Each structure stands twice: as structure tokens, then as C-alpha cells.
Amino acid sequence: DQQVKQNSPSLSVQEGRISILNCDYTNSMFDYFLWYKKYPAEGPTFLISISSIKDKNEDGRFTVFLNKSAKHLSLHIVPSQPGDSAVYFCAASAPSNYQLIWGAGTKLIIKP
Amino acid sequence: GAVVSQHPSWVICKSGTSVKIECRSLDFQATTMFWYRQFPKQSLMLMATSNEGSKATYEQGVEKDKFLINHASLTLSTLTVTSAHPEDSSFYICSARVAGDEQFFGPGTRLTVL
Numbered sequence: 470d471q472q473v474k475q476n477s478p479s480l481s482v483q484e485g486r487i488s489i490l491n492c493d494y495t496n497s498m499f500d501y502f503l504w505y506k507k508y509p510a511e512g513p514t515f516l517i518s519i520s521s522i523k524d525k526n527e528d529g530r531f532t533v534f535l536n537k538s539a540k541h542l543s544l545h546i547v548p549s550q551p552g553d554s555a556v557y558f559c560a561a562s563a564p565s566n567y568q569l570i571w572g573a574g575t576k577l578i579i580k581p
Numbered sequence: 582g583a584v585v586s587q588h589p590s591w592v593i594c595k596s597g598t599s600v601k602i603e604c605r606s607l608d609f610q611a612t613t614m615f616w617y618r619q620f621p622k623q624s625l626m627l628m629a630t631s632n633e634g635s636k637a638t639y640e641q642g643v644e645k646d647k648f649l650i651n652h653a654s655l656t657l658s659t660l661t662v663t664s665a666h667p668e669d670s671s672f673y674i675c676s677a678r679v680a681g682d683e684q685f686f687g688p689g690t691r692l693t694v695l
Binding site: 471505507511512513514515558560568569570571573574 | 626
């Protein structure tokens with residue numbers, strides 16, 4: 470049973486527009502969420518995180534929103550740039566548990 | 582969906598001992614598995630690429646004699662940290678490639694060397 474789900478395997482967005490990547494989770498004990506970006510042949514790099522005490526965290530063009538009641542988080546990228554084309558993973562962890570539970574990833578393609 | 586497990590999830594060992602970490606693909610076969618080490622600021626460093634039935638390919642700067650990788654079957658890869666020292670304490674994550682660039686990540690193993 471996947472505790473963290475990214476239901477869209479791929480997403481295509483026009484350059485300059487907003488990219489919205491979604492992630493759903495089932496474990497209400499998760500209290501920390503992270504987004505990673507991964508280029509082919511490279512390891513994932515950390516993008517942005519959010520604690521469950523917040524509902525929004527912003528860093529430059531990247532904003533993560535957390536809706537605890539819906540067990541849903543989303544990553545917004547505005548404006549989208551060609552270099553944003555990559556696979557995006559969301560991950561979650563629970564208190565006192567060092568493990569990260571990962572989503573399957575969403576491939577974002579930014580069209581010129 | 583594809584599930585990757587790691588065992589153990591957390592291990593504490595004394596300096597000088599060796600620790601083995603297992604990475605298993607539970608419901609699919611993975612010809613390629615990857616081992617990562619997580620550093621501060623959450624980025625993952627690729628340590629090595631493990632191909633079933635052949636020697637692992639190590640990234641530059643990773644000591645292959647210290648981090649032994651064995652990919653004995655299509656569902657199991659192991660990472661052995663030999664003669665572990667406190668500086669090896671870290672979070673180790675594996676992933677398994679299904680097709681193309683699609684990877685599924687394990688939950689990670691936290692190693693603490695005393």
C-alpha cells in the first residue's frame with residue numbers, strides 16, 4: 470500500500486505558466502514533507518520542505534502548500550522555465566522515524 | 582505500485598565493525614539499483630549504480646573497498662559499510678529502476694557509528 474502517491478506520471482506546461490505538482494498521502498502521522506527534483510543520470514536534489522504546523526512555504530519560484538485535512542500537498546512553480554523539466558518526487562516522514570516515504574514521481578516537461 | 586524496502590531501517594554499531602544494508606524490490610524485478618547517501622540540506626549523493634550480475638559502478642570519490650555493493654538477484658542489492666567509522670554515520674537510501682528514468686526509492690537506513 471503506497472502511503473505517498475503522485476497520481477500524475479507526467480505533466481506538460483507551457484514556459485512562463487504555472488506548474489502544479491500534486492501529492493497525496495494516507496498516513497496522518499506524517500509531519501514533514503519534502504520535494505525533490507531529479508534530472509536523468511543524477512541523484513535527486515532537495516527543493517523545498519514543509520512542516521505540518523504550516524500550510525504554506527515559499528522559496529523563490531517554488532511554493533509548497535499543505536492541506537492536512539485532505540492529506541494533500543502541492544508544489545507550485547511560477548513562472549515555469551525550461552530548466553524545470555525534470556522528475557519531481559515528494560516524500561514524507563513521521564515523528565521519531567528517520568525513514569522517508571517516497572512518491573513515484575511526476576515528470577514535468579516545460580514546453581517552449 | 583512498485584515498492585522498495587530497506588533493512589534495517591536504523592542501525593547503531595561500534596567503530597570498526599561492518600554493517601550490511603539490504604535493498605529489495607518487492608513486487609518487480611530491477612536490473613539496476615542505485616545507492617545514495619543523504620547529506621545535510623537533504624540532497625542525496627549518488628554513491629554507486631548496481632547492476633544485477635555485474636560489478637557496481639562507483640561515483641568519483643566513493644571508496645569501493647569501503648562500500649561493498651552486491652546485486653546478487655533481480656530483487657536484492659546489498660550495501661556493506663566495512664570498518665565503519667563515525668564519519669560514515671548517515672542516511673543511506675536505495676532506489677530501483679523499472680524502465681527508462683523511472684525510479685522507486687526505498688525508505689532509507691539510518692546508520693549511526695559510535
